[in-house]
Amino acid sequence: MEIPYTVNTRPDTGLWNAKVGIWLFLASEVMLFGGLFSAYIFLRLDAEPGMWPHGLLNVPVGTMNTAILIASSVTVVLAWASLKMRRFWAYWWYMLITILCGITFLTVKLVYEWPQKFDHFGAFIKQEALEKYEPYLGNHHLEEKGLAPRREITGHLHNKAALSDPNIKEYDIALDPVNADPTNPANDRPHFLYQPSTDKIAKIEKEDVEYASMFEPRHSAYFASYFTITGLHGLHVLGGVIVFTYFWLPIGSKLYKRNPEHLANRVEVVGLFWHFVDLVWIFVFPLFYLL
Amino acid sequence: MNNPPDVSPDPAEHEEYAHNVAKHVKGYLIVGAILLAGTALTVALSYVDFGNSKTNIAVAMLVAAIKVSFVGAIFMHLAAEKRLIYRVLIFTGVFVCALFWLTYLAWYNPIVRH
Structure with a gap:
């Protein structure tokens, strides 16, 4: 059977059928991505200061x-x-x-x-332990400047076994520049060029960590929405x-x-x-x- | 059902149409250049300190909205489309606004456990 109106336009719509079809499909796509973007807005508005990377x-x-x-x-x-x-x-x-x-x-x-x-790692520090890790977080410096605090220490995790082995009591991290030199004004705002992890190693005790993971969807609301939206895209x-x-x-x-x-x-x-x-x-x- | 046969339009008519399309090609290239420039502008403006992050977000979304308008109007031919398409899009716009409004309500008046 010949599919009608693939080239000629329908007299009532003035359009060939596939064009109507794709626009109806795109309308549903707007709702699909609209739902995800609305979730993004919700999660971002609800994020505590310093918790949206x-x-x-x-x-x-x-x-x-x-x-x-x-x-x-x-x-x-x-x-x-x-x-x-x-x-x-x-x-x-x-x-x-x-x-x-x-x-x-x-x-x-x-x-x-x-x-x-x-392959990248981040550890969110417990509120009560923030002072202990001040040399890596630089929150006093940020407070003076009226900027949002840092709650996370990021970098390359040397002992990946620490993620699953409860007997390993600390994470060994090659720090990202922002945590290696947190009071450097150049690190107050994100850089345009990618900054690889430094040689500076930090030992973060697990008992001081609220939550830690590689940069996977479960890492944070940010990465959950990033991987969901970019994955669907x-x-x-x-x-x-x-x-x-x-x-x-x-x-x-x-x-x-x-x-x-x-x-x-x-x-x-x-x-x-x-x-x-x-x-x-x-x-x-x-x-x-x-x- | 008696449908008219799906054949290509009249050759003379098509020639005139093809000529019109050719005139638009330069416009497509210009819009592409505008979109690339808009991308560079978005990146540059994100490193400008507007005083607070909300202003930075508003500026970036404004640039994105302008870029999207170009894509929609020129690449997707919405600048001159049939009425039915506009009707579909108006409905879509209403529903997507309602969706964002629901999000706003949920954020403004959250369910909390006492």
Whole structure:
């Protein structure tokens, strides 16, 4: 059976059917991400002073990924425009670039950003022990400046067995610069460039720690929302790449030969989805990486 | 059900349409450049001390909203779309605002155990 209105517009809506379909789908997507962003706002507003981390993500890498996603939004709209102008090979190349941008985005996230986080450690110090760890926290200095206090000591955990072995009584951490030199005014605000852990080792006694974990979803409300939202966003990127690849393969050229307008409309639909994915990232990037 | 056949539009009509699309290509590139510049601006402004974090968040969200407007209006063709799409989006906007309002209510008047 022939699916109606894939190229021609319906007289009552003035639109071809897939376009109505994708916009209804995007409306549901707005509600999906809206729910997650509203959870983010709730968790952030409810966080005690010093309990919402800043500067834990790699800003240059996040900026690069944002630029990659924007570039792919441009190339996908150019791919669609090429089909409208009946320039198939221009479409083919723009589509290839879009697919490569999507794969690069996912690779950076899954191979570099996330594993780097899983290898990083943080220990939230109990309220009554904050003074003991003042040399690593610098809260007196922050108080003088009217800045939010620090409750967490972060860095590279040398004795990972301490996470599971109750007989090990302390965490050995190669400190991050912010805890290695906490009163340095340069560390009052997050850095643009990624700062690796220093050689300075701190021993944090477990009995002084309220909660400690690697930078995993369970680490904090911040990382729980970060991994949930970027994970779901990443799945959308993957979905877009799969559909783009489908239309880039010979099946696309066959459809183009049969009815180029039909292929153009299908690319427009997946393009609208892709722009939505880009649009979500435009909010994700500043909320998690910068603010 | 008698549907009209799904065929490509008239070739002459299409040629005129393709010409119009070609005129838009430069616009797509300009919007891409604006979005990249907007990203650089967002990063730069996040390192400016506006006095408190709320102002920094407001500024970043303002820049993000402008970027999103460009994506929606130009890339997603919402600047000139059919009425049905606008209606769908108005409904979506109302529901998403209601969702955020519920969040606000929950934060403003939380359930606490006494």
